[in-house]
Amino acid sequence: MDVLAIIHKYYPTDNPLRRLLLHHSKQVAEKALAVAEQHPELKLNRELLYDGAMLHDVGIFLTHAPSIHCEGTAPYICHGRLGAELMRKEGLDALARICERHTGTGLTAEAIRQRQLPLPEQDFCPETLEEQVICYADKFFSKSRPASEKPLEDVLRSLLKHGEQGVQQFLLWHERFG
DSSP states (O other): OOHHHHHHHHSOSOOHHHHHHHHHHHHHHHHHHHHHHHOGGGOOOHHHHHHHHHHTTGGGGGBEEGGGTEEOSBOGGGHHHHHHHHHHHTTOHHHHHHHHTOSBTBBOHHHHHHTTOSSOSSOBOOOSHHHHHHHHHHTTOOSSSTTSOOOHHHHHHHHHTTOHHHHHHHHHHHHHHO
C-alpha cells in the first residue's frame, strides 16, 4: 500500500499541516519499527506498524487546533475517530482501528461518558500488539513540539493529567516494548 498516496489524497497541498503530519508520523513509525527490531519474539507485522504509524493521525485536518495548523471544525479529541472513518472508506479496517485506538493509552466507554467526550460511548482501546506499539510510540512525540522525542518522565506527566490508569497501562507497555 502506498501510504504517502493516501496522505496526499487528504492533504493535497504542501503546507505546514501536511509537513507536520509527515514529520510526526515518521517519528512514530521509526519508534514502532525500532520496537519490532528490538523484540523479534513479538512477531510484529512491520508493514502494518509502518502503515498504521504513518496514518494514525490522518484525521487531524478535520479538527480545530490552530496551534498545529488544523483548520477543521471538529474537536481535536475526535481526530482518531474521524481518521478511522476515512480509512474505512478506503477499505482499510486494520488502519481504521489504529486511528481510533491511539488516543492516550486508549479510551474506554466509561471514560468517554465520565469526561463527556464528543465520541460514541464505546471502548477505543488498543487490542492487537501492533495497535499497542503504535499507541506506545506515539506518546513519545508531540505535534506541538515536534523537534525531539519526549523523555519518559514527560510522557508519564502528560498521561497523568487524564488519570492513573493510563500511566499504569503505559508503564506496562514500556516494560514490554521499551
